Amino acid sequence: MARKRVIIRDHTAEANLFARRTFFTLVGIALLISLLISNLYYLQVTRHTDYQTRSNGNRIKVLPVAPNRGLIYDRNGILLAENRPSFSLEIIPEQVEDLDATLAELSTLLGISADEIEDFHHERKGQRRFKPVALRTRLSEQEVALFSANQHRFPGVAVEARLTRHYPQGEVLTHMLGYVAKINKKDLQKLTEAGEEENYAATHNIGKQGVEKFHESLLHGKVGYQEVEVNNQGRIIRTLDFKPPVPGEDLVLNIDVRLQQVVRQQLEGYRGSVIVIDARDGGVLALYSNPSYDPNLFVHGISSKDYRALLQSPDRPLINRATQGQYPPASTVKPHMALLGLEQGVITPQTRMFDSGSYALKNVERKWRDWKKWGHGWVDVTRAIEVSCDTFFYDMAFRTGIDKISDMMSELGFGDYTGIDLYEESDATLPSRGWKKARYNQAWYPGDTVNVGIGQGLWTTTPLQLAKSVTTLVNRGRRFVPQLMRGRYVNGELVINEPKELPPIQLRNPENWEIVLDAMYGVVNREHGTGHKAFKGTHYVSAGKTGTAQVVSMAEDEEYDAAKMAEHLRDNAMYIGFAPYDNPEIVITVAMENAGGGGSQAAPIARRVMDYYFDGAKPELVLNNDAAQ
Numbered sequence: 001m002a003r004k005r006v007i008i009r010d011h012t013a014e015a016n017l018f019a020r021r022t023f024f025t026l027v028g029i030a031l032l033i034s035l036l037i038s039n040l041y042y043l044q045v046t047r048h049t050d051y052q053t054r055s056n057g058n059r060i061k062v063l064p065v066a067p068n069r070g071l072i073y074d075r076n077g078i079l080l081a082e083n084r085p086s087f088s089l090e091i092i093p094e095q096v097e098d099l100d101a102t103l104a105e106l107s108t109l110l111g112i113s114a115d116e117i118e119d120f121h122h123e124r125k126g127q128r129r130f131k132p133v134a135l136r137t138r139l140s141e142q143e144v145a146l147f148s149a150n151q152h153r154f155p156g157v158a159v160e161a162r163l164t165r166h167y168p169q170g171e172v173l174t175h176m177l178g179y180v181a182k183i184n185k186k187d188l189q190k191l192t193e194a195g196e197e198e199n200y201a202a203t204h205n206i207g208k209q210g211v212e213k214f215h216e217s218l219l220h221g222k223v224g225y226q227e228v229e230v231n232n233q234g235r236i237i238r239t240l241d242f243k244p245p246v247p248g249e250d251l252v253l254n255i256d257v258r259l260q261q262v263v264r265q266q267l268e269g270y271r272g273s274v275i276v277i278d279a280r281d282g283g284v285l286a287l288y289s290n291p292s293y294d295p296n297l298f299v300h301g302i303s304s305k306d307y308r309a310l311l312q313s314p315d316r317p318l319i320n321r322a323t324q325g326q327y328p329p330a331s332t333v334k335p336h337m338a339l340l341g342l343e344q345g346v347i348t349p350q351t352r353m354f355d356s357g358s359y360a361l362k363n364v365e366r367k368w369r370d371w372k373k374w375g376h377g378w379v380d381v382t383r384a385i386e387v388s389c390d391t392f393f394y395d396m397a398f399r400t401g402i403d404k405i406s407d408m409m410s411e412l413g414f415g416d417y418t419g420i421d422l423y424e425e426s427d428a429t430l431p432s433r434g435w436k437k438a439r440y441n442q443a444w445y446p447g448d449t450v451n452v453g454i455g456q457g458l459w460t461t462t463p464l465q466l467a468k469s470v471t472t473l474v475n476r477g478r479r480f481v482p483q484l485m486r487g488r489y490v491n492g493e494l495v496i497n498e499p500k501e502l503p504p505i506q507l508r509n510p511e512n513w514e515i516v517l518d519a520m521y522g523v524v525n526r527e528h529g530t531g532h533k534a535f536k537g538t539h540y541v542s543a544g545k546t547g548t549a550q551v552v553s554m555a556e557d558e559e560y561d562a563a564k565m566a567e568h569l570r571d572n573a574m575y576i577g578f579a580p581y582d583n584p585e586i587v588i589t590v591a592m593e594n595a596g597g598g599g600s601q602a603a604p605i606a607r608r609v610m611d612y613y614f615d616g617a618k619p620e621l622v623l624n625n626d627a628a629q
Helices: 011-046 048-056 099-110 114-124 141-153 185-193 210-214 216-220 257-267 304-312 330-344 381-386 390-400 402-411 433-440 446-452 463-474 511-525 598-615
Strands: 060-065 079-091 133-136 157-166 180-182 205-207 224-230 236-243 251-253 272-278 284-290 353-355 358-360 367-369 377-379 485-490 493-496 543-549 572-579 586-592
Touching (some): 099 114, 099 141, 114 133, 205 210, 205 216, 210 216, 257 272, 257 284, 272 598, 330 381, 330 390, 330 402, 330 511, 330 598, 358 390, 390 402, 390 446, 402 446, 463 572, 463 586, 511 543, 543 598, 572 598, 586 598
Antiparallel strands (some): 060 224, 079 133, 079 157, 180 205, 251 485, 272 586, 485 493, 572 586
């Protein structure tokens, strides 16, 4: 009979095993609960702000707010550039499902033209899809009302109210003041490189020309931001937070807009420029180039037709003739040349020569003619300036040499930028041996020097360079940099800029300044002076120098007859002057393209401008109809 096997259970061991398992299970559960709690704490407390921001991103947007552009005033407080409210129709491409269909519907609703749609697509290429792009600017009140009634049909399209630039004076100040226009790819690239892209996040326009461009950093201001809550259609429900933008600074210019208007009236019908500078500090009181154009055309986007008309115009209205026009200075630089000759000892106040009407060099067949066919007879340096004797300066320039001429004229400001607060400026050409070799790979010839002696040949200047040089003459070597900006408002107070100066010109004999200035006095106040008739009868005493610049060279035996020449080949009329003579307040430069003689055309305009400056009168002038330079 088999024996049964008896198993005796160890209850104590089983209890201990169960207890251990229970303990570890509870510890594991506790660890898991702790991990869950710690993770909940991390999500709900530690990272609360981050995840709340992500969540709010579905309903909260941060929108940049454009700053108001600074205003621009003239020296008397007259507003030159202002901001006016306007409405524009803008599209956010990212929020439009079918852009072509939307544009077609808008065209039917508001009469959007094909050119506007083309401009829209062109601008859209340079923008990110989430940024609004203007389809039409300057909406009328009727158009705003019509679109508002149908806005539900156009998701991603909205009417925006903005402040846009406006120039009340129109074409009177264009070449000096400039204008703002839409930011393009090139502008955006420059802003990105300068680290300024964020500051222009809400800005549509930027300074393109003139003061608007040069002082962009002052005029623009600093961008602001607003945090808004939006619904599922992207419409703003309420504003949660607002950081206001910092408006641009208001600027005051040296320009006197009334004087500028007088200058414009005097140049009507001519191509040219007039510049008036304060002789005491270099402030530019007037700077006008004719013909001009309305800068407001560019603010909202100029049409292709209007832009082509400006580009193709033979009168080149887009060129600032005051700072970019390059003309032979002609006889207006004879005072400068005389100063050089006196300083170098090539001539003295007593030096006399006989002018028979022509000048010749040894072993050179060509003869250089004087403007007066029969010559001026015996002349010294003073009379040579007063009657504008070419022969005297032919000889003096030849004996002085181009190297010394180039050095001295460079000190007087020729051949270089003036430093005016405009980017649109030419440095023109001050010829020298090195310049001619580099430009034409040719040697310098004595005949080149003879031509330079009367401001002709290879020498060109801008009217502003000429005005700056005259300011240096009347200040006996003190050199001011021409400036348009007079000051700016800081905390409501006008802060005037200090005049900008370069190191002065020191002459070995300071009396030479007086000799030259006295000769310029004679040009206007002595009967034989080439500017005497134009300034006869003024109650103020001025001084100056006329100039007639040849546009084309003529043969020795060829007579100048303007009536037989094409208009664009006729002489340019030039004039430089200052007043009052004893204590100069203003310097003036007049340059007129293809207008004829400086004494008969440019000097009378300078007279009218000076008359207005000193007493506001505009008297009829006695014109000098001879061919005097």
